[in-house]
Amino acid sequence: MTRLSEMMEKQPRLLSSKLFQRHRQFEVVLNRSVLAWKEIERSRQRSSGISSESETAHSHAIQVCEIVAVRKSEEDDQDDTKTGGQKKAKQRYQLYPHAFTVSYVRRTGQHQWRCSDVTFHCANQALCEEWIQVINEQLSLLASRPKSLLVYINPYGGKRRGKRIYEQKVAPLFRRASISADVIVTERANHARDHLKTEANLDKYDGVVCVGGDGMFSEILHGLVTRTQTDHGVDQNQPDAELVPCSLRIGIIPAGSTDCICFATVGTNDPVTSALHIIVGDSQPMDVCSVHHNDFFLRYSVSLLGYGFYGDVLTDSERKRWLGPARYDLSGVKTFLSHNYYEGTVSFLPAEDDMGNPRDKLQCRSGCHVCQHKPSSKDKPWETSEEKEKSDKDSSSGWSVIRGKFIAINAASMSCACPRSPKGLSPSAHLADGTTDLILVRKCSRFDFLRHLLRHTNKEDQFDHSFVEVHRVRTFRFQPRHQEPVSLEDLSETPKKKGFGPICSGQMTCNYSKAQSSWTCDGEILPHAAIQASVQCQLIRLFARGIEEQQQQQ
Numbered sequence: 265m266t267r268l269s270e271m272m273e274k275q276p277r278l279l280s281s282k283l284f285q286r287h288r289q290f291e292v293v294l295n296r297s298v299l300a301w302k303e304i305e306r307s308r309q310r311s312s313g314i315s316s317e318s319e320t321a322h323s324h325a326i327q328v329c330e331i332v333a334v335r336k337s338e339e340d341d342q343d344d345t346k347t348g349g350q351k352k353a354k355q356r357y358q359l360y361p362h363a364f365t366v367s368y369v370r371r372t373g374q375h376q377w378r379c380s381d382v383t384f385h386c387a388n389q390a391l392c393e394e395w396i397q398v399i400n401e402q403l404s405l406l407a408s409r410p411k412s413l414l415v416y417i418n419p420y421g422g423k424r425r426g427k428r429i430y431e432q433k434v435a436p437l438f439r440r441a442s443i444s445a446d447v448i449v450t451e452r453a454n455h456a457r458d459h460l461k462t463e464a465n466l467d468k469y470d471g472v473v474c475v476g477g478d479g480m481f482s483e484i485l486h487g488l489v490t491r492t493q494t495d496h497g498v499d500q501n502q503p504d505a506e507l508v509p510c511s512l513r514i515g516i517i518p519a520g521s522t523d524c525i526c527f528a529t530v531g532t533n534d535p536v537t538s539a540l541h542i543i544v545g546d547s548q549p550m551d552v553c554s555v556h557h558n559d560f561f562l563r564y565s566v567s568l569l570g571y572g573f574y575g576d577v578l579t580d581s582e583r584k585r586w587l588g589p590a591r592y593d594l595s596g597v598k599t600f601l602s603h604n605y606y607e608g609t610v611s612f613l614p615a616e617d618d619m620g621n622p623r624d625k626l627q628c629r630s631g632c633h634v635c636q637h638k639p640s641s642k643d644k645p646w647e648t649s650e651e652k653e654k655s656d657k658d659s660s661s662g663w664s665v666i667r668g669k670f671i672a673i674n675a676a677s678m679s680c681a682c683p684r685s686p687k688g689l690s691p692s693a694h695l696a697d698g699t700t701d702l703i704l705v706r707k708c709s710r711f712d713f714l715r716h717l718l719r720h721t722n723k724e725d726q727f728d729h730s731f732v733e734v735h736r737v738r739t740f741r742f743q744p745r746h747q748e749p750v751s752l753e754d755l756s757e758t759p760k761k762k763g764f765g766p767i768c769s770g771q772m773t774c775n776y777s778k779a780q781s782s783w784t785c786d787g788e789i790l791p792h793a794a795i796q797a798s799v800q801c802q803l804i805r806l807f808a809r810g811i812e813e814q815q816q817q818q
């Protein structure tokens with residue numbers, strides 16, 4: 265076949281017909297990108313001088329790429345039967361028994377999507393079949409849509425509703441869109457990760473879906489990234505290794521406690537919305553931060569890598585798993601009252617100036633320009649501030665070094681927006697820019713820290729405090745103080761950690777050598793306090809499109 269005839273073959277056919285919907289006649293047009301229908305009666309009224317006010321209400325357009333499926337209608341598909349007009353529907357069905365139903369994405373506000381149906385009646389069977397065939401031809405040209413998925417369900421995540429959510433809300437939509445799914449209900453923690461790492465035949469699939477929370481997503485991330493590196497002979501233990509991006513996209517059906525990754529990539533944590541993003545084949549690249557201790561790989565992070573406050577909250581909340589999502593609030597209050605601080609040294613390599621900065625109020629949204637701009641060199645540092653203490657070696661290589669007493673050290677590779685904090689830990693962090701926002705909260709009063717925390721829940725700037733600084737970085741290191749060579753002067757200082765009430769209490773004692781917190785890495789506790797973290801730009805892709813700027817109500 266010649267190239268021209270090949271191209272002709274791939275060109276979708278266009279259609280235009282007069283079809284019926286309810287008791288009205290519509291001009292229905294399908295072109296390359298849009299299916300549109302407009303009521304014929306109303307247009308005539310307009311041309312005869314009668315008000316055309318209601319015309320827009322009766323003219324609709326949907327993007328072909330947002331059509332879920334088309335099928336031959338059953339009698340039940342008649343719109344009027346649902347709205348009580350059974351008699352009319354029956355009459356029309358007898359008059360025009362040949363009908364087809366198009367299922368499509370409808371936006372309902374708050375970034376939520378729903379699957380809606382519209383049914384068109386045709387004058388004859390051939391026309392009806394032609395419409396179904398042409399719409400299906402168009403859908404088959406959408407190459408980014410998955411046909412086959414591997415689904416892992418955590419039956420114990422969040423409020424333990426994962427299985428029900430999948431069976432009742434997601435599986436019917438996948439069936440409607442002719443997506444085949446192999447489902448594995450996990451039997452233990454790390455079941456999904458281990459299966460992906462070694463057993464799963466990934467050639468069969470166009471994507472992997474997890475039904476659960478951020479912990480379950482983390483399992484899929486680790487399974488898929490590790491599998492990809494193994495297949496390509498890349499050693500994850502080398503902090504400088506150039507990791508190979510994963511070819512399969514990941515879908516998240518939210519059914520967990522925090523669902524921060526779903527929330528920050530879709531704008532809501534709603535299972536039906538996520539299922540529809542998978543069906544239409546959306547693709548959102550995402551940064552992954554690799555975390556090492558010396559030359560030993562620890563974990564990957566996509567959301568929050570936190571030491572001090574959040575590390576302590578997570579450590580405490582692990583013992584309260586039975587409480588479900590409320591465990592974070594209880595441990596949060598307890599940790600807040602403990603008011604601990606930790607000493608150490610943070611070194612980081614700042615991102616270039618043109619990568620924006622965490623306080624520029626440029627939020628990462630669908631089609632984000634910052635994320636589309638790929639830096640030419642990873643090593644060009646931005647200018648470092650004078651206040652920072654720098655060793656000769658470090659200043660020459662572009663590293664900034666900050667030594668201090670910190671209540672929290674947080675690295676947010678994405679905004680970390682979630683229902684608890686709708687704008688997130690770093691509202692202007694980007695999903696796929698190859699950087700993480702490093703937030704340092706220095707020792708301050710309880711009252712000041714509370715003011716800072718509260719700003720995560722309102723519109724005020726949580727970085728606008730003298731004790732908070734934030735840097736956009738490509739890589740950073742942390743060294744807790746007690747692991748550094750200790751000078752006599754250091755030893756004469758007071759203990760580095762204070763508790764609430766009795767000074768020696770809880771998980772830590774006043775023992776100087778234990779004055780450390782732990783890192784929480786997307787909700788998992790790391791076994792080492794001294795770490796090195798590097799952002800791997802766009803290592804994975806999700807079935808998402810980022811948060812949409814404007815809600816088009818339909």
Ligand SMILES: CCCCCCCCCCCCC/C=C/[C@@H](O)[C@H](CO)NC(=O)CCCCCCCCCCCCCCC
Pocket residue numbers: 477478479522523524567568574577578592593596597600680682684685688689714717718720721784785786787788
């Ligand atoms: C006064 C209200 C202040 C509210 C401040 C809320 C800030 C919340 C920021 C949430 C950031 C979540 C980042 C998500 C990370 C996920 O990868 C991870 C795995 O699911 N989840 C957590 O680490 C789970 C982290 C959960 C952290 C909950 C922290 C709750 C703090 C409550 C402090 C109460 C102080 C009360 C004083 C009277």
Ligand SMILES: Nc1ncnc2c1ncn2[C@@H]1O[C@H](COP(=O)(O)OP(=O)(O)OP(=O)(O)O)[C@@H](O)[C@H]1O
Pocket residue numbers: 417418419420421422423449450451452453454455475476477478479480481483519520521522523787
């Ligand atoms: N069958 C299982 N039994 C026990 N634990 C499991 C099972 N399957 C997965 N897990 C583990 O459960 C943990 C929590 O899962 P998930 O993220 O789905 O729910 P969650 O309640 O939101 O937790 P998180 O707050 O960590 O996001 C995960 O770390 C995962 O490894």
Ligand SMILES: [Ca+2]
Pocket residue numbers: 551676677678693694695696697698699700
């Ligand atoms: Ca990022």
